[in-house]
Amino acid sequence: MLYSKSFIFTLRDDPKTAECVSHKLLLKGSYLSMISSGIYSYLPLGFRVLENISNVIRKNMNLAGAEELLMSALQPIEMWQKTGRDQVLSEVMFKFKDRKNRNLCLGPTHEEEITEIVKKFVLSYKQLPRILYQIQTKYRDEVRPRFGVVRACEFIMKDAYSFDADEDGLGENYKKMFSAYENIFNECGLKFITIEADSGPMGGNASHEFMVQAEIGEDILLYCEKCGKYFKEKENCLDCAAKLTEKRMIEIGHVFKLGTKYSLAQEALFVDKDGARKPVIMGCYGIGVSRLLSAIVETNYDEKGIIWPKSVSPFDVSLVVLSENLKDNAIALGDKLERLGLKVLVDERNDGAGVKFNDAYLLGNPYIVIMGKNYTSSGKIDLEIRKTKEKHNFSEEELINFLKEAYGK
RNA sequence: CGGGAGGUAGCGCAGUCCGGCUAGCGCGCUUGGUUCGGGACCAAGAGGCCGAGGGUUCAAAUCCCUCUCUCCCGACCA
Numbered sequence: 001m002l003y004s005k006s007f008i009f010t011l012r013d014d015p016k017t018a019e020c021v022s023h024k025l026l027l028k029g030s031y032l033s034m035i036s037s038g039i040y041s042y043l044p045l046g047f048r049v050l051e052n053i054s055n056v057i058r059k060n061m062n063l064a065g066a067e068e069l070l071m072s073a074l075q076p077i078e079m080w081q082k083t084g085r086d087q088v089l090s091e092v093m094f095k096f097k098d099r100k101n102r103n104l105c106l107g108p109t110h111e112e113e114i115t116e117i118v119k120k121f122v123l124s125y126k127q128l129p130r131i132l133y134q135i136q137t138k139y140r141d142e143v144r145p146r147f148g149v150v151r152a153c154e155f156i157m158k159d160a161y162s163f164d165a166d167e168d169g170l171g172e173n174y175k176k177m178f179s180a181y182e183n184i185f186n187e188c189g190l191k192f193i194t195i196e197a198d199s200g201p202m203g204g205n206a207s208h209e210f211m212v213q214a215e216i217g218e219d220i221l222l223y224c225e226k227c228g229k230y231f232k233e234k235e236n237c238l239d240c241a242a243k244l245t246e247k248r249m250i251e252i253g254h255v256f257k258l259g260t261k262y263s264l265a266q267e268a269l270f271v272d273k274d275g276a277r278k279p280v281i282m283g284c285y286g287i288g289v290s291r292l293l294s295a296i297v298e299t300n301y302d303e304k305g306i307i308w309p310k311s312v313s314p315f316d317v318s319l320v321v322l323s324e325n326l327k328d329n330a331i332a333l334g335d336k337l338e339r340l341g342l343k344v345l346v347d348e349r350n351d352g353a354g355v356k357f358n359d360a361y362l363l364g365n366p367y368i369v370i371m372g373k374n375y376t377s378s379g380k381i382d383l384e385i386r387k388t389k390e391k392h393n394f395s396e397e398e399l400i401n402f403l404k405e406a407y408g409k
Numbered sequence: 410c411g412g413g414a415g416g417u418a419g420c421g422c423a424g425u426c427c428g429g430c431u432a433g434c435g436c437g438c439u440u441g442g443u444u445c446g447g448g449a450c451c452a453a454g455a456g457g458c459c460g461a462g463g464g465u466u467c468a469a470a471u472c473c474c475u476c477u478c479u480c481c482c483g484a485c486c487a
Contacts, residue, residue, distance in 0.1 A: 012436055012448070013421040017479060037479065089487075109487050143410070143485055151486080159487095218486080254487080286487075322446055354447035372446050382446090 001315070002331070003347040007044045010359050020216040022297035023148030025306050029362050031293070031314075038145025038153035045363070046293065048314035050156065053292050054135050056187045056311055057158050064180040066131035066160055071113050073137055077103035079112050083265040092140040094153075106139035111262050111284060114161045119268035122280065125165040128270065129173060133160035135289060147216045149290045150250065156290040162283040165272060170281045174206070174257055177285040181210055181253050184287065188296055189309025192252060193230050195221065210253035214298040217248030250295050251288070258282040306364030307387050315345040316407060318360040322353050322372030330371045333381075333396065340400070340409045361386070367403065 011028045018024040026032045031046035042050055058068065077095065080086035086093075093105040107113065114132060122128065135158045142153050149155065162173035178194075185192045190212050197209040211219065211230075221230045222244035224237035230247070231237070237244060262268065263279035272278050288295075300307045310316070317337060321330040327348045334346040345365065347356045353372070360368045370382040374393065381399050383392045394402060403409075 009419095009437095011420055016415090016421070019481065034479095085487095092486080111487085138487090140487080144483095146481085157487095251486095256487090284487090320446095324445080350445090352445060352447075352449060354449085357447050359448090370446075374446085 001334075001343070001345050003345055004349050006345065008345075008359075008363070010362055018148060020147045020150075020298070021301060022150070022216070022294040025297055025301060025362070025364075026148060026293065029306060029364070032149060034148075038142055038151070040149055040152060040154075040290075042290075045314045049293055049296075049308070049312050050289065052312040052314075053188060053289055053296075054158075057135065057184055057287060057289065060180045060184045060187070061131075061133050061158070061160060064131070064176045066133045066177075066180075068134060069132050070134050070136060071107070071110050071117070073107050073139065075105055075107045075113060077105055079116060080105070083112055083262060085112065092142065094139050094141050108138055108140045109157075109286075110134070110136075110159055111161070111258070111282075112266065115262045115266045115268050115282070118161075118163055118280065119263075119266060122163060122268075122270055124270055125272045128163055128165045128280065129169045130163045131160055131173060131177070132163075133158060133285075148294060150216065150294045151218070152290065155288065158287040158289050160285040162285070164281045164283075165270065165278070167281060170257055170259075170283055174255060174283050177255055177283070178208065181255065181285070181287070185210060185212075185252065187309075187311050188292060189300060189311065190252065190292075190296060191299065193221075193249075195230055195232060197254065205259055206257040208255050209251050210255075211249035211251055212295050212299055213247050214250050214295065215248060216298060217250045219249045219251055220246050221249050223247045250291070250298065252292060252295050253285075253287045255285045256283060258284055301364075304358070305362035308364045308366060310366050310407070313365050314363070315343040315365045317342060317344045317367045317369050317403065318363060318365045319344055319346045319369045319371065320353075320356045320360055321346065321348045322356070322370065323376065324350065326371050326375060329375070333369075333371070336400065337403060340404060342403060342407060342409065367406070369399065 009030045014024050015027040017034065018027050026046065029045065030043050033041045033043055035041055077086050089108055092108050095103065095105045098104055122130065135156065137154060138157045139154055142151055145151050145153055160177060162170065164170045164173060192210050192212050194208050194210050197207045221232060222234065223230050224240065224242050224244055226242045227237055227239045229239065231244060236242060260279040260281055262282055268280050269277040270280055296312060297306050300309060319330055319334050321327055330346055330348060334344040337344045364386060366386050368384040368386060374380040374382060379395060380393050381396060383394055383399060
């Protein structure tokens with residue numbers, strides 16, 4: 001992909017409307033475009049990262065035996081009346097009427113809808129257990145949207161729902177999802193912690209939150225420097241009694257054991273082995289996909305810009321060409337790398353070296369490859385690792401082998 | 410929803426107290442030339458209903474009123 005043909009328009013100055021690091025860098029790097037407060041469009045770069053995150057999630061959900069579907073965002077209010085959550089979530093729902101005067105909302109979450117679907121098809125214990133998930137846009141009329149895509153009114157969420165015939169089954173699925181989440185966040189380069197949480201308006205009897213530490217975190221946990229443990233309560237460390245310090249945390253995922261709250265209210269019943277009709281036992285598991293964009297940046301950046309983990313970066317390589325007469329060579333090298341399955345952004349713009357380097361640092365792709373006077377004089381290509389700043393001087397063949405190895409190609 | 414800060418060119422800002430504007434500056438953009446391994450230089454250009462509406466005044470970006478949008482702190486947050 002050629003830089004000059006890409007929809008990449010970095011800003012030189014920090015955007016004024018952004019205060020926090022991730023929001024600033026995502027706007028500055030033209031990953032996002034703000035439409036209104038809490039409403040964002042993902043530009044091609046941002047969309048690439050979103051897709052990469054989604055694919056990490058898909059891979060791990062599928063491995064855990066979950067099946068992907070896509071539910072409607074448009075929902076009739078009546079669906080919510082059975083569980084009473086039309087009242088509970090009334091404030092956050094975007095509500096309106098259709099031409100037949102029917103009350104609709106844009107789904108803020110999907111427990112009710114998935115329960116209606118499962119109720120229709122799952123009639124026997126033989127059809128259990130199941131895990132279904134989707135990656136879909138949610139709508140919440142937030143009181144105070146903030147930090148860009150961290151808390152937005154329209155956002156992308158991965159929501160999964162498990163269905164079991166008994167508590168043991170739920171326990172197993174809960175564990176499966178829990179460890180899938182650990183894999184997902186690890187692969188996304190996030191240093192997360194887990195903590196037991198209240199289930200709040202979701203209902204249910206057990207839940208864990210996955211959190212990363214960041215300045216802009218909206219939740220506060222107490223941290224023990226000695227034990228490296230986090231606590232919710234304002235006591236001293238339960239292990240070593242040391243004083244605790246406050247840490248701000250971003251919630252990136254949340255898993256809940258829902259039990260029968262929804263299945264009872266919506267009469268999602270199945271016939272068990274003993275012939276009795278019983279409510280299906282549910283769990284739900286959410287990841288803020290668009291929020292991860294911010295969370296990853298918030299925890300992976302330096303003074304020059306973003307440092308994407310390899311798993312989610314928009315490109316694998318920023319190939320910077322510093323001489324106009326090397327353009328063709330660079331494009332040829334880019335093609336070669338792309339045929340190996342690498343994503344390469346060839347910066348062949350007629351701009352000074354500083355501009356190109358700074359943009360490469362800002363955009364944050366893991367490898368910066370430089371073709372310039374070293375190539376002209378000795379056929380050598382420079383490579384800089386964005387994260388470690390480590391530099392190499394390679395022949396073309398060495399470079400290709402290095403990148404092949406780095407990406408297991 | 411309470412408190413605070415803001416809205417002037419695509420982006421970042423000055424000007425607002427103390428009215429005189431035919432509204433500036435930097436970046437970016439266009440054209441030509443010189444540069445070309447670290448946000449280059451010269452020359453010539455284009456680009457604004459000064460957030461919106463009303464008022465005061467000979468005269469409003471500037472003063473007054475109303476509204477609106479954005480950001481921050483807090484409350485809230487599946």
